[in-house]
Amino acid sequence: MELKIGFVPSMISPSYEERTFDSLTLLVPKLTSEELKQVVLHLKQQQRKLQARKTNDIIDILDQAIQLWLDPNYHYRKLAEELLPIVTGYDSEMIRVFLHSYLRSFRKEKLQRMVEVDFPNPFVLDEFRPRSSGGLTRAYGPELITHVFSGNVPALPLWSLVSGLLVKSSTLGKLSSSEPLFPCLFVETLREIDKDLAESISIIWWKGGEEELERIAFSSSEAVIAYGSENSIDSIRKKVPSHVNLHAHGHKLSAGFIAKDCLQRVLVTETARRAAKDASQFDQQACLSPHVFFVEEKGNVSVREFAILLAQEMNNYEVKMPRARLSEQENQAIIQARSSFQFQAFQTNDITLFESEESTSWTVVYDKKTTLFPISPLNRFVYVIPVQSIEDVPCYLHEVRGLLQTFGVACTPNHFRSIIEVLGQCGVNRVTFLGRMGEPEPGWHHDGRPHLADLVRWIDVEASVEIEMDAYDPNRI
Amino acid sequence: MHYEDIKQRILTFIENEERDSFDSLALQVFAYQYENNRIYRKFCRSRKVHPSMVQSYQQIPPVPVGAFKEAVIACTPSEEAETYFQTSGTTSGKQGRNYHRDLEVWTASMKSHFEENIMKDKCRVKMAILFPHPKEMPNSSLSQYLYTALRDYGTEESVYIASNGTYDFEKLVSFLVESERTNTPVYLLGATFSFIHFVEYMEGKNLRFQLPKGSRLMDTGGSKGRAIEMRSDQFKQMVADAFNLPVEDCVNMYGMTELSSQFYDQSGSGQQKAPHWVRSVVINPENGLCVQDGERGILVHYDLANFHSVLGVMTEDLGISKKGEFYLLGRSEGAEAKGCSLAVEQFRNGVSKWN
Numbered sequence: 001m002e003l004k005i006g007f008v009p010s011m012i013s014p015s016y017e018e019r020t021f022d023s024l025t026l027l028v029p030k031l032t033s034e035e036l037k038q039v040v041l042h043l044k045q046q047q048r049k050l051q052a053r054k055t056n057d058i059i060d061i062l063d064q065a066i067q068l069w070l071d072p073n074y075h076y077r078k079l080a081e082e083l084l085p086i087v088t089g090y091d092s093e094m095i096r097v098f099l100h101s102y103l104r105s106f107r108k109e110k111l112q113r114m115v116e117v118d119f120p121n122p123f124v125l126d127e128f129r130p131r132s133s134g135g136l137t138r139a140y141g142p143e144l145i146t147h148v149f150s151g152n153v154p155a156l157p158l159w160s161l162v163s164g165l166l167v168k169s170s171t172l173g174k175l176s177s178s179e180p181l182f183p184c185l186f187v188e189t190l191r192e193i194d195k196d197l198a199e200s201i202s203i204i205w206w207k208g209g210e211e212e213l214e215r216i217a218f219s220s221s222e223a224v225i226a227y228g229s230e231n232s233i234d235s236i237r238k239k240v241p242s243h244v245n246l247h248a249h250g251h252k253l254s255a256g257f258i259a260k261d262c263l264q265r266v267l268v269t270e271t272a273r274r275a276a277k278d279a280s281q282f283d284q285q286a287c288l289s290p291h292v293f294f295v296e297e298k299g300n301v302s303v304r305e306f307a308i309l310l311a312q313e314m315n316n317y318e319v320k321m322p323r324a325r326l327s328e329q330e331n332q333a334i335i336q337a338r339s340s341f342q343f344q345a346f347q348t349n350d351i352t353l354f355e356s357e358e359s360t361s362w363t364v365v366y367d368k369k370t371t372l373f374p375i376s377p378l379n380r381f382v383y384v385i386p387v388q389s390i391e392d393v394p395c396y397l398h399e400v401r402g403l404l405q406t407f408g409v410a411c412t413p414n415h416f417r418s419i420i421e422v423l424g425q426c427g428v429n430r431v432t433f434l435g436r437m438g439e440p441e442p443g444w445h446h447d448g449r450p451h452l453a454d455l456v457r458w459i460d461v462e463a464s465v466e467i468e469m470d471a472y473d474p475n476r477i
Numbered sequence: 478m479h480y481e482d483i484k485q486r487i488l489t490f491i492e493n494e495e496r497d498s499f500d501s502l503a504l505q506v507f508a509y510q511y512e513n514n515r516i517y518r519k520f521c522r523s524r525k526v527h528p529s530m531v532q533s534y535q536q537i538p539p540v541p542v543g544a545f546k547e548a549v550i551a552c553t554p555s556e557e558a559e560t561y562f563q564t565s566g567t568t569s570g571k572q573g574r575n576y577h578r579d580l581e582v583w584t585a586s587m588k589s590h591f592e593e594n595i596m597k598d599k600c601r602v603k604m605a606i607l608f609p610h611p612k613e614m615p616n617s618s619l620s621q622y623l624y625t626a627l628r629d630y631g632t633e634e635s636v637y638i639a640s641n642g643t644y645d646f647e648k649l650v651s652f653l654v655e656s657e658r659t660n661t662p663v664y665l666l667g668a669t670f671s672f673i674h675f676v677e678y679m680e681g682k683n684l685r686f687q688l689p690k691g692s693r694l695m696d697t698g699g700s701k702g703r704a705i706e707m708r709s710d711q712f713k714q715m716v717a718d719a720f721n722l723p724v725e726d727c728v729n730m731y732g733m734t735e736l737s738s739q740f741y742d743q744s745g746s747g748q749q750k751a752p753h754w755v756r757s758v759v760i761n762p763e764n765g766l767c768v769q770d771g772e773r774g775i776l777v778h779y780d781l782a783n784f785h786s787v788l789g790v791m792t793e794d795l796g797i798s799k800k801g802e803f804y805l806l807g808r809s810e811g812a813e814a815k816g817c818s819l820a821v822e823q824f825r826n827g828v829s830k831w832n
Contacts, residue, residue, distance in 0.1 A: 325763070326763065328762055328773060328774060328775060328795055329795075331761075331762035331763050331775075332762050332775055332793060334762075335541055335762050335775075335791070336541050336542070336543040336793065337543070338541075339540070339541035339543050339544045339547075339791075340541075340543045340544065340546065340547050341547075342520065342523065342544070343516065343520070343544040343547035343548040343550075344547045344548070346516050346519040346520070346548060347516070347547075347548060358764050358765070359763060359764055360762070360763055
């Protein structure tokens with residue numbers, strides 16, 4: 001099957017490059033520098049129209065698109081469910097279940113919340129509004145945002161796409177090579193609903209690092225939102241001019257903490273199931289996927305027993321939603337990591353390895369020995385570290401402080417506050433309940449920063465204008 | 478079976494292929510290792526393999542190289558070992574060790590295959606070694622390898638170019654000039670990246686050499702992960718041009734600390750020639766089974782000369798097997814994962830002095 005994707009203004013007819021995923025070939029638009037300049041000009045013109053619209057109208061359009069996508073029979077949703085497993089290798093059921101719950105977090109009320117979290121008076125995005133301290137103020141989004149989309153989790157680009165639209169910026173989206181499909185399908189939906197809005201969006205592809213195109217894109221934008229590895233972020237950082245704001249989301253590390261009260265006999269299986277879900281979802285490729293669970297000792301079951309239960313639940317998840325096929329390198333990374341722990345386990349009781357048989361599908365390593373934050377080779381490879389209490393956790397986090405993101409926590413109401421106090425101190429910027437790590441709530445501070453507020457610039461009209469101009473009023477008495 | 482008995486059998490086999498069979502010897506060695514190598518026995522048990530169940534060498538569980546960093550994998554206590562070879566810096570900061578109770582088999586293996594592949598004329602030749610002497614790197618198998626080459630096949634005028642952490646390229650230049658002047662063939666042996674540096678140095682000084690007929694060059698280690706990366710055939714062409722050598726006289730050696738034998742690529746195609754006491758298979762890392770002929774996978778080597786540690790070693794190298802030969806595709810260092818782990822791993826990397 002062959003499918004032409006991407007989104008460029010009708011006045012240019014770019015060449016297309018093939019991206020092949022097993023039986024599927026996606027044709028992505030690859031522009032020349034001249035064509036890109038034309039696109040940039042077009043997007044900037046379109047932004048003026050977008051700027052004139054009300055934020056609420058944009059929310060309505062996005063909501064309509066989400067409503068369509070929430071219908072399992074909607075043609076693009078069906079297409080996405082059919083093709084995303086081919087593109088990403090992820091299990092189709094996992095994608096189906098995820099898409100549905102993920103899309104829900106972009107419904108009207110969620111979008112409104114996203115705006116209101118950052119702008120207590122959302123009208124500042126539409127017009128000058130009075131400030132309580134006097135004068136007026138208004139917030140403008142960037143004229144043009146270049147988005148460097150990521151591909152590790154399908155549909156993830158929706159976050160930045162929606163953010164840009166909510167602050168009325170035109171969008172130049174650079175597709176990820178590993179998952180170029182979803183953003184294109186979603187923008188097609190927007191076009192079906194509101195052609196004019198869709199005209200302010202262009203979705204293209206170039207190979208990361210391409211000098212000329214990146215220079216044009218970055219220097220014509222007021223902001224660049226980029227997701228990617230440390231290397232690609234570094235390379236982007238070098239090319240973004242100093243007057244352009246770069247919002248970089250590099251790779252992050254996440255983990256879990258399980259309090260001993262959650263190991264009670266009646267609840268422990270559920271706890272293990274939740275942990276297995278977090279560690280298995282999207283084959284652990286998301287920045288919010290846990291590498292390790294810190295588990296409190298002296299619960300009803302021992303931490304090692306919990307690791308066994310977790311292993312069983314990892315296996316259950318694998319039966320229901322099998323992991324993607326891996327490259328030799330990825331498999332190799334798992335095999336080497338396993339053997340390293342296995343040979344340690346032969347010599348000490350502090351380490352135990354639980355692994356899927358005759359496959360690399362899942363791995364649980366119980367490790368009482370390590371003093372460092374253990375970094376997983378991913379693809380459903382997770383560590384369990386016993387701790388006396390949450391107070392033991394910071395010393396594991398110290399070394400990776402700047403890279404921490406999500407903590408999935410299982411706890412009781414009694415201890416919840418002491419846990420979040422400790423995690424907040426350590427540089428964690430998102431805490432969810434265990435089993436929810438993969439689904440951030442709308443309005444979250446992604447990587448610790450406001451989503452929308454970081455994008456806009458403000459203009460303050462001071463009270464002096466309001467007061468002093470009266471002295472010059474031609475109608476003054 | 479005792480250490481000395483099995484050692485003698487292997488030495489005999491290395492000397493003469495006709496005197497034994499790889500398969501039966503492999504099963505003997507496996508039984509010996511299962512009995513004497515406590516940690517390997519545990520590993521086999523975890524794989525549910527016992528010598529009584531094994532009918533051919535492919536069924537012998539190979540140990541992933543990473544394991545050498547975690548445990549002493551040897552058939553006698555490490556205190557009884559004459560020496561050990563140690564891997565260079567790694568991502569985990571740990572170094573793998575391969576213990577040798579004595580170096581008799583290791584040396585016989587090295588020499589036999591070296592003679593066949595490098596020493597065309599079997600007489601001593603003037604050598605330059607672009608790698609430190611074992612005095613500086615006592616636990617480097619490559620250092621020991623090159624030292625053995627120089628000691629047993631080099632003339633008295635042979636030289637070491639590297640010492641105290643630096644290369645004396647001026648010394649190498651005068652060595653090469655002298656060779657040109659006296660029309661004496663020379664062998665240049667060393668790590669791939671040291672040749673890359675030297676060719677850069679030559680370019681900077683506008684130097685070119687016309688080495689006398691009969692000269693050869695042998696590199697090892699590859700350039701992956703270095704400042705300058707190049708494919709094996711590119712490298713070969715580069716050094717062939719720089720020294721005016723026929724490409725077929727630029728040979729690549731592939732070896733690893735965890736083994737006791739080496740492989741040679743004469744053609745530059747990546748086809749690595751194994752000695753008769755080594756068998757290589759290509760496996761699918763997902764399930765550990767051998768792949769079909771012509772498919773890619775991870776290389777596993779069964780090396781009889783490794784009788785004191787483990788016979789089967791699972792490498793981190795990608796390869797293809799074609800009609801009994803294997804082609805090395807390069808190292809599969811970790812994974813270019815879609816996810817987030819690798820960049821983080823990097824800040825824990827130690828960089829060895831000779832990188």
